[in-house]
Amino acid sequence: MTQSRREFVKLTGVFAVMASAGLISTKEAFAQQQAWNKAAFEAKSLDETVKALGGPAATQSADISITAPDIAENGAVVPVAVTSKIPNTQNVYILVEKNPNSLAAGFAIPAGTDANVSTRIKMGQTSNVHAVVKADNKFYVATKEVKVTLGGCGG
Amino acid sequence: MKGITRVALAGAALALSCTAALAQKETADAIARYRQLLQDGNPAELVAARGEALWKEKRGPKKTSLEQCDLGLGAGVVKGAYAQMPRYFADADQVMDYESRIVHCMVTLQGFDRATAAKNPYSGTGQRQTDIEALTAYGVELSRGVPVNIPQEHPKEKAAFDRGKQLFYMRAGPYDFSCASCHGVTGQRIRLQDLPNISQNKEDAARAFTTWPAYRVSQGTLRTMQWRLNDCFRQQRFPEPVFASPATVDLITFLGVNANGAKMDSPSIKR
Amino acid sequence: MADPMRIRATEQPDGVDVRVLMSHEMETGQRRDSAGKIVPAHYISNVTVSHNGKQVLSAEWGPAVAKNPYLQFKFKGGKKGDKLTVTWVDNKGDTRTDEATIG
Amino acid sequence: MKRTFTFPFTLLLAVLSLVTVSLIGCAVYTAPTREETLQIVKSSFQDRGIAKLDRLNQSELQVACSEVALTGKELPKDLRARLEKQALATVKLPADGVYLGDFKQGERIAQTGVGMQWSDTDKTVAGGNCYACHEISPQEIAYGNIGPSLKGYRKLRGDTPAVVSYTWGKLWNSHAYNACSQMPRYGDANILTTAQIKDLMALLLDPNSPVNK
Numbered sequence: 001m002t003q004s005r006r007e008f009v010k011l012t013g014v015f016a017v018m019a020s021a022g023l024i025s026t027k028e029a030f031a032q033q034q035a036w037n038k039a040a041f042e043a044k045s046l047d048e049t050v051k052a053l054g055g056p057a058a059t060q061s062a063d064i065s066i067t068a069p070d071i072a073e074n075g076a077v078v079p080v081a082v083t084s085k086i087p088n089t090q091n092v093y094i095l096v097e098k099n100p101n102s103l104a105a106g107f108a109i110p111a112g113t114d115a116n117v118s119t120r121i122k123m124g125q126t127s128n129v130h131a132v133v134k135a136d137n138k139f140y141v142a143t144k145e146v147k148v149t150l151g152g153c154g155g
Numbered sequence: 156m157k158g159i160t161r162v163a164l165a166g167a168a169l170a171l172s173c174t175a176a177l178a179q180k181e182t183a184d185a186i187a188r189y190r191q192l193l194q195d196g197n198p199a200e201l202v203a204a205r206g207e208a209l210w211k212e213k214r215g216p217k218k219t220s221l222e223q224c225d226l227g228l229g230a231g232v233v234k235g236a237y238a239q240m241p242r243y244f245a246d247a248d249q250v251m252d253y254e255s256r257i258v259h260c261m262v263t264l265q266g267f268d269r270a271t272a273a274k275n276p277y278s279g280t281g282q283r284q285t286d287i288e289a290l291t292a293y294g295v296e297l298s299r300g301v302p303v304n305i306p307q308e309h310p311k312e313k314a315a316f317d318r319g320k321q322l323f324y325m326r327a328g329p330y331d332f333s334c335a336s337c338h339g340v341t342g343q344r345i346r347l348q349d350l351p352n353i354s355q356n357k358e359d360a361a362r363a364f365t366t367w368p369a370y371r372v373s374q375g376t377l378r379t380m381q382w383r384l385n386d387c388f389r390q391q392r393f394p395e396p397v398f399a400s401p402a403t404v405d406l407i408t409f410l411g412v413n414a415n416g417a418k419m420d421s422p423s424i425k426r
Numbered sequence: 427m428a429d430p431m432r433i434r435a436t437e438q439p440d441g442v443d444v445r446v447l448m449s450h451e452m453e454t455g456q457r458r459d460s461a462g463k464i465v466p467a468h469y470i471s472n473v474t475v476s477h478n479g480k481q482v483l484s485a486e487w488g489p490a491v492a493k494n495p496y497l498q499f500k501f502k503g504g505k506k507g508d509k510l511t512v513t514w515v516d517n518k519g520d521t522r523t524d525e526a527t528i529g
Numbered sequence: 530m531k532r533t534f535t536f537p538f539t540l541l542l543a544v545l546s547l548v549t550v551s552l553i554g555c556a557v558y559t560a561p562t563r564e565e566t567l568q569i570v571k572s573s574f575q576d577r578g579i580a581k582l583d584r585l586n587q588s589e590l591q592v593a594c595s596e597v598a599l600t601g602k603e604l605p606k607d608l609r610a611r612l613e614k615q616a617l618a619t620v621k622l623p624a625d626g627v628y629l630g631d632f633k634q635g636e637r638i639a640q641t642g643v644g645m646q647w648s649d650t651d652k653t654v655a656g657g658n659c660y661a662c663h664e665i666s667p668q669e670i671a672y673g674n675i676g677p678s679l680k681g682y683r684k685l686r687g688d689t690p691a692v693v694s695y696t697w698g699k700l701w702n703s704h705a706y707n708a709c710s711q712m713p714r715y716g717d718a719n720i721l722t723t724a725q726i727k728d729l730m731a732l733l734l735d736p737n738s739p740v741n742k
Contacts, residue, residue, distance in 0.1 A: 036471045042489040049267060059513065069189035073347070073426040077372035077492045087398040096490060101457065104490035113482050113501040122454070122491035149186075149347060149671050182670055198494035201449045202433045281451055281465060321566040324599040326591045328584040329645050329720065330713040335598050337675070345661045345673045375451075375493035388574075388717045392645045394584055395577035404571030 039126055041103050046130050049102050052103065055139035058132055061086060064142035066131045072123060075148040081118035082131040084140075089115035091134040098127035123148050163378065186347060190426070199292055199370040200420030202284050202377045208292025211288055215265025224260035226294070237298035238419045241408045243309040250315040252407045254381045257290050257401035262271070276398045277382045284377055288368075291379045295368055298419040303364060303413035319409025320404055321366040323354065334406075336391075338363075348426070353410055361417030364410050369425040379420060380407055433526035435510045442504035442528055444475065444483075446497045446512055452487040470495060472515045477504050504528050564600070580647035592614070594709035601706045603699045609708045616704035628693050628730050635732030636739070638725050639665055645720065652719050655720050657729060662712070663733065666739040675711060682733040696733060 040052035050058045058081045067081040082092050089109055095102040104121040115133070123129075133140045167240045210221045216280075226236035227244065241252040247259060254276070261272040276287045284292075306312055326333040334353075337345060341352040341359060351359035378386075384403050388396050396403050429449035436443050448470065455467025472483040482501040504510070506528055513523040567585075576582055587595070590612055597604050637656075644655020659665055660730050662675035667704075685733075686692050698705045701716030715721045721729070 033248060036486055041486075067192075069192055071185035073186050073189050074373040076375060077193065079189075079195075079496075099490050101488060101490070103488055105488065106486045107499075108484045110481060110483070112503050113499060114499065115484070118401060118496075118498040120496050122452075122490045122492050128482075147185075176669060186543070196445055196447050196496040198447055198449075198496070201429055201447055201494060204432065205429055230581070248507065270589055273662065280458070281453065281457070313558050314561050315559045318566045318569060321563065321599060322570055324572070324595050325587070326598070328580075328596045329586050329718045331591055331718075332713075333595060333598065336711050338600065340675075343675050345675070346671045348673075350675075370618045372492075381615070387650060389580075389646050392580065393578045394582050395647055397575050400573035402570045405569070 037106070040106070043102055044100075044117065045102055046095060046097065046132070049093070050132060050139050050141075053091075053093065053106075053132070053139070055134070058139035061133070061140035063141055064133050064140060065130050066129060066142055066144040067118075068129055068144055068146050070145075071147045071149055072100050073149055075123040075125065078123050078129075078146060078148075079118070079120050080129060080131075081116065082133075084115040084131075084133040084135070084138055086115070086135040087134055088133045089133055091131075092117055092135075093132040093134075094119070094121060094148050095130040095132060096121065096123050097130065098125050099123065102130075127142055127153035182347060193372060193424050195344045197370055197422060197424040198375075199296075199368070199377050199424065202289050202370075203292040203296040203422065205284065206291070206296075210293055215261065215267045217264065217266035219264050221257075221260050221290070224256070224264060226256055233294055235301045237266035237295045238301040239304050239306065241274060241312075241315060241404050241411060242306050243312050248311075249401075250309075250311050250404055250408060252380065252399070252404050254291055255404055256285060256378055257287060257294075258399055259318050262285050273398050277378075277385070278376050279376070288377050288379055288382075291368055292377050292422050295419065295421045299421065303361070303411060303414045303417050303418050303419060305408060305415055315405045315408040316412050318358070318402070319405035319407070322406050323359055325408055329357045330389040330392045332393075334387065334391070353413060356413045356415065360410065360413040364414030366423040366425070367422055369423045371425055373426055388389060427503075428520060429521065430524045431512055431514075431524040433510065433512055433524055435504070437504065437524050437528055438441045440526045441500040441502040442477075442508075442510075443500050444498065444510065444511040446473075446475070448473075448495045448497075448514055448522075450495060450514070450516065452489060452491055452493045452495060453488045468516060468518060470516045473497065473508075474513050475499075477501065477508060501520070556618070569603040577647040579645065579649065579651055590704060590708070597709055604708060604737075613705055616708065616714075616717070617698065617706075619714075620701040621716065621723070622694070622697065622707060623723060623727065628697060628727060629637070629735055630724060630727030630729075630731045632728070632731040632735040632740075633737035634725075635728035635730070636666060638667075638721070638728055639732060650666045657715060657721060667742070668739060679733060679740065681741060683736060688734050693730075693734065696730060697726070700729060 037052065040049055043049040043052045047057065058109045063085040065083045067083070068078060072078045080094055082094060084092060091106060091108055092115060094104045096104055099122070105119055106116045109115050123146060126145070128143050128145050131142050162413060213220050223230045225246075226233060227239055227242045228236050237253050240256065241250050243250050244256070246406040251259060258269065258272045260270050261267045276285055278288060280287050307316060323327070323334045335342070337350045338352060339354045341357070343350045343352070351363040353363050368384050369376055370377050381398055384406055385396055385398075432447040450470050451468055452470065453465050453468040455464065457465045459465050462478040467489050469489040469491065470487050473487065474481055475483040483499055484522070485497070487495070509524050510526045510528060511523060512523065512526070515521045555706065571582065571585055574585060575581060593604065593608060593612065610693065638655055639659035641656025642658035642661060643649050643653055649655075660669055660672045662673045664672040664674075664678040664680050667680055674717075703710040703712035703715045713720055716723070716726055732740055735741070
């Protein structure tokens, strides 16, 4: 009696652990993937991407700055930082014009977080890099060219 | 008339070469800026963290960790050891670099056979870092800021340096290249890549030795000094140097002694 | 199993500076292996960073984010000793969560 | 005073140096010879793909040039003359008498760096990798500086028969004009084909090549 009861308790314990560690996080993972904007990541241009993100078009803004090298020695890793001074910035997106799909990364910026994110992207070739900002549900854009050079000896 | 044309032509040529030199300088500056932007957040940290876990894990037929491995400063001392290797080890009666010594400890402490321990030392594209790479990242991280001090006391240490120097200048293969073809003169470049002159103890040699191993962004992986030699020999059109073989240790000794006095700054991050 | 992330969070006068390194291949789905076969896309698609249960950043990534991704940003309201949680999920459903203490 | 001080000091030095000599006497260091090193080098390499161990067997030229680089000495005059003469004798001029091919192909060959590495195969069409060391066409900014700039080659040097045959010879076997040059023997070592060398010639000497614009 006592023993089987103890077994039962143990089992529920295991289930509880599984639920908290495995099952729930898988569910969360699934939910997050659902949220991933497939259309935006498949878009082939700045305009298409902005449309997929819900905007009509993006207007040029001097309040967005892109920190990226003028020349990237290797396109596999290109450091890019975007700062937006536009009030109520909600999202920051990094696009590479000549990549097979333009959108590389998008960030949601809640209140209290600086509209300044830094990451590293891949570039297949020399291209314009666009930083798109969504603020008060309007879209803005700034652009900078990054040259990608060839590697060295032997290949 | 003729004279004037000549002067004008010379002037034009001068102006042209100045523009070219300026463009070259701008390019060099832009690339320096790129490299500087990369410094923050070196993924080699991820590799070193795994190396530390591997170092402490009980592994191999003997189910032992590497914590008693003697890297030249006594059993279990990792801090500062990388900066003083290659060195002579009495227990093996030979000079060993860090990577050779890791293999030695995997064999003697953990009971791996040598062929298994030294097999596939370098990770391929899209593969996980190898154990050797992770263990090397861990070790060199613990030598950051430590001055390079490769010993030259034992006759075998001196011989390693002298052989390493001879190999450095050895021209062979269908392209007639030696290490010195690219790394024997100061201020040279392949394409836009600066080639360090590592033939003598100067700033270049110091920077080269102290910044390997490095995370290579073009390959998305951490590369060790043994790999660095391996890939140079590939481009030299030589056959392949055997991992941790005597000639590789000799060459690393030559390069290391040429960097004596400089502070280790590795793992670094490179193009 | 994915390797742990390296998270550095430091309190600074103008907010908490967060730097995260993640261990991930970030395969584009365009590379061919040595046998000439396309290596399927495999990349982190979502990242969330939470402080005291509140999301301070979330990201959606595509395969054009570089291998072993790096992320840096700043938020206000955190202090030394607070916990910060970073979770990533990739397009194959693999996930990893790591925690760091703000220093 | 001074003298009495100096005497025992020198004596001390002499004794000290004697002691030092006898202490390390058991391991008097002699530098490894070239042959000893070569033996260790050969045992430290292995075949991989097309890059076989026999590549470590040096030619007379390779031995001489290695020695010069190692010691920093000048190449003896007579040896230099002999090596250059031997190199010149290897140069095969085009049988059809046509020296210039297609400069566009030449540009491609100059850009490509593959060939004869263990990562290549015997099917790999080798390039010249000229940009690794030389500035050539002005639009390519990623060029090295181990060799001299070749920009405006024809404009600066002309295209007299002497320039044409010199350029051909230099590409075929660079040691013909400068023993121990760092440049590979593109023709002599079978790195490039005669047709490829013609294309490189055109890159340098065709008036329409970007090099001469």
